[in-house]
Amino acid sequence: SQTIHQWPATLVQPVGSPLSLECTVEGTSNPNLYWYRQAAGRGLQLLFYSVGIGQISSEVPQNLSASRPQDRQFILSSKKLLLSDSGFYLCAWSISGGGNQPQHFGDGTRLSIL
């Protein structure tokens, strides 16, 4: 069966510090991968998606970046965090085939910027 791992679960970082959040998927090949941010009590904002190794599409201009160094690994990074980067970050995967497929989510990382 397929599983998705996302870590860390909670992170507190000072403004201006770097960020690296990692997400890995097991049990499937060539998945579509997604990074979302969710503000408290709100819906999901798509940040990045990837349909293959090294292929990243950005949805929102920001100081975040994403990379996919391996087929089932998706990394969200920042060189310098802003206060506005606080939020709940969710990684998800779907089988290849476009936005019509159900997505499967990790348990998220709650990021607090001080």
Next chain:
Amino acid sequence: SQQGEEDPQALSIQEGENATMNCSYKTSINNLQWYRQNSGRGLVHLILIRSNEREKHSGRLRVTLDTSKKSSSLLITASRAADTASYFCAEGNTGGFKTIFGAGTRLFVKA
């Protein structure tokens, strides 16, 4: 905005009652998906209804889709306290790789 909208934003009911949540969307869809999110957790896919379907059931869940009105509803029958969560609809669009999520309905089921 392409984001769908759920209605109501919040719903509080007694255990055993039915809960109905509505979703309106704006794009041409291939399917409409419903997800559940427990507090502080990731989303869990509940049910997918294709654009050529009008109704679908899964256990205590019933989803309807009206493409002429660009709306969908999720009915949870005989609700339980464990159903307390946020529920999101999401538009699965023809082409592209994005699924567009609504802002969600927060359901609270009182025991």
